[in-house]
Amino acid sequence: MSASPQSILAAARELFLEGGAERVTMRNVAERVGVTATALYRHYENREDLLRAVVSTGFEQFASYLSRSLRGKTASERLRLSGEAYLDFALDQPQMYRTIFMSVHPTGDCSPAQVRAQEQAEPTWSSTFTFLVDRVRDCMEEGSLKKAPARETGLLLWVAVHGLVSLHLVNALGEPDATFRRTYHATLARIVAGLSP
Amino acid sequence: MSASPQSILAAARELFLEGGAERVTMRNVAERVGVTATALYRHYENREDLLRAVVSTGFEQFASYLSRSLRGKTASERLRLSGEAYLDFALDQPQMYRTIFMSVHPTGDCSPAQVRAQEQAEPTWSSTFTFLVDRVRDCMEEGSLKKAPARETGLLLWVAVHGLVSLHLVNALGEPDATFRRTYHATLARIVAGLSP
DNA sequence: GTCTATAGGTGGATAGAC
DNA sequence: GTCTATCCACCTATAGAC
Numbered sequence: 259m260s261a262s263p264q265s266i267l268a269a270a271r272e273l274f275l276e277g278g279a280e281r282v283t284m285r286n287v288a289e290r291v292g293v294t295a296t297a298l299y300r301h302y303e304n305r306e307d308l309l310r311a312v313v314s315t316g317f318e319q320f321a322s323y324l325s326r327s328l329r330g331k332t333a334s335e336r337l338r339l340s341g342e343a344y345l346d347f348a349l350d351q352p353q354m355y356r357t358i359f360m361s362v363h364p365t366g367d368c369s370p371a372q373v374r375a376q377e378q379a380e381p382t383w384s385s386t387f388t389f390l391v392d393r394v395r396d397c398m399e400e401g402s403l404k405k406a407p408a409r410e411t412g413l414l415l416w417v418a419v420h421g422l423v424s425l426h427l428v429n430a431l432g433e434p435d436a437t438f439r440r441t442y443h444a445t446l447a448r449i450v451a452g453l454s455p
Numbered sequence: 456m457s458a459s460p461q462s463i464l465a466a467a468r469e470l471f472l473e474g475g476a477e478r479v480t481m482r483n484v485a486e487r488v489g490v491t492a493t494a495l496y497r498h499y500e501n502r503e504d505l506l507r508a509v510v511s512t513g514f515e516q517f518a519s520y521l522s523r524s525l526r527g528k529t530a531s532e533r534l535r536l537s538g539e540a541y542l543d544f545a546l547d548q549p550q551m552y553r554t555i556f557m558s559v560h561p562t563g564d565c566s567p568a569q570v571r572a573q574e575q576a577e578p579t580w581s582s583t584f585t586f587l588v589d590r591v592r593d594c595m596e597e598g599s600l601k602k603a604p605a606r607e608t609g610l611l612l613w614v615a616v617h618g619l620v621s622l623h624l625v626n627a628l629g630e631p632d633a634t635f636r637r638t639y640h641a642t643l644a645r646i647v648a649g650l651s652p
Numbered sequence: 653g654t655c656t657a658t659a660g661g662t663g664g665a666t667a668g669a670c
Numbered sequence: 671g672t673c674t675a676t677c678c679a680c681c682t683a684t685a686g687a688c
Contacts, residue, residue: 260671283663296665297672305664360557362625376626383627414642418611421618428559429573430580445611452649457653480681493683494654502682 261293263301267311274312278353282309310374316354317382323347324389333396334403340393341419345442348423349435358382360424390416404455411453418449458490460498464508471509475550479506507571513551514579520544521586530593531600537590538616542639545620546632555579557621587613601652608650615646 269290273281284305288295302308323346327339348355358379391412397403403411422445425431426438433441466487470478481502485492499505520543524536545552555576588609594600600608619642622628623635630638 284665285663293671294673295663296674299665300671356559359627360621360625362553379627380629384629410641410645413638414615414645417615417618417622417642419618420622421614421616424557424621425614425617428557430556432577432581441610444607445614448607448611449646449649452646481683482681490653491655492681493656496683497653 261291261297261301265291266298266301266308267315270308270312271315274309275351275353279309279357282312284308306374310378313354313357313375313378316351316358317378319351320347320354320358320382321385324386327393332402333393333400337393337397337402340390341415341446344419345423345439348427349439352427355423356427359420360427387412387416401455403450403453406453414453415446415449418446422446458488458494458498462488463495463498463505464512467505467509468512471506472548472550476506476554479509481505503571507575510551510554510572510575513548513555514575516548516551517544517555517579518582521583524590529599530590530597534590534594534599537587538612538643541616542620542636545624546636549624552620553624556617557624584609584613598652600647600650603650611650612643612646615643619643 266287270282270287273286273290282305284295284298287308288298291298298308302311323343324340327336327343330336330339391408394403394412394415395408398405398408398411422438422442426433426442431438431441463484467479467484470483470487479502481492481495484505485495488495495505499508520540521537524533524540527533527536588605591600591609591612592605595602595605595608619635619639623630623639628635628638
């Protein structure tokens with residue numbers, strides 16, 4: 259059996275999507291690849307290193323989901339598509355969403371693992387926020403949103419979107435995905451209505 | 456040394472507030488109480504039992520925070536105080552907030568631990584939601600909120616409040632508590648403005 | 653009620669043979 | 671590159687002496 263970094267990463271990713279980070283143990287990954295645990299250390303320094311690679315793929319995927327929304331022809335269409343992309347990612351990859359947006363990434367200097375996790379996570383948060391603010395600004399220039407500080411409006415939208423998604427992902431709303439999509443759309447529509455001219 | 460159920464629970468609670476459930480191990484608790492781990496089994500059946508007791512205190516505390524808001528004299532004052540109580544709880548007991556509102560409690564029948572956790576959690580979610588909806592209905596009758604389906608408006612407010620709090624608790628907003636309080640108030644004010652007559 | 657001793661489990665990581 | 675053998679750390683939980 260030959261184990262490439264790619265095959266190892268793929269196995270680790272599978273396990274992660276199935277059951278989150280805790281499921282990604284050297285032993286579990288090795289078993290799925292078809293080698294022993296020690297073999298993995300030829301390709302990844304340690305578990306933390308492997309886990310970081312897994313989460314990296316998640317960050318990239320999230321960014322690619324969001325960027326799809328730029329294909330919209332009008333500013334308000336692009337904003338709508340952003341909301342859609344955000345929802346799609348959360349429902350397609352709930353474990354990734356939890357890791358990126360629902361896990362603690364401390365501010366203070368802590369363990370090296372957490373410091374590195376934050377270095378990855380922070381750009382994702384701030385670029386998510388920035389992306390939304392840009393969509394909002396476009397809409398304000400286009401006239402489809404009331405003029406207001408774009409950062410405040412962007413935050414308001416992010417908070418609503420994340421609030422909905424994260425409550426759904428812990429089953430606090432008690433809705434299946436399909437029903438939740440309607441709740442999501444309806445709630446956002448009401449919020450956007452309050453921000454429209 | 457004598458170890459009462461209370462002293463054990465207190466130690467477990469301390470550890471939980473410091474570092475979440477994972478820190479609550481029989482060994483850690485025992486060390487803090489001043490006995491050996493095996494002694495704990497005289498007072499709690501097992502770790503799950505002890506952890507459940509810890510989380511129970513959190514649920515009760517959350518309920519007591521919320522109920523304080525009923526002292527407000529007008530409906531809109533009570534709604535405002537509810538938002539304040541929610542924020543206070545989240546900032547006072549972030550680990551508890553995470554456990555109650557940011558941890559997965561699966562819908563399907565899973566391990567006994569998760570089933571029991573859900574039995575505890577679900578009433579808390581739905582009673583939180585119901586509590587908010589009641590405040591909203593009061594406000595609508597009072598005329599301080601536009602007439603609309605109270606459940607939808609209540610959900611909208613819960614989503615906003617939880618979105619703000621949970622992003623703050625994972626440090627996604629990069630604000631210290633004091634600054635965040637202002638962001639919280641400002642954002643909610645804008646949302647409520649959109650719902651006012 | 654609390655102790656010591658102990659069983660049995662999961663997981664990360666290394667040394668050295670092949 | 672991968673294996674076996676092994677060590678270490680940490681956890682839950684029980685049996686039986688005191």
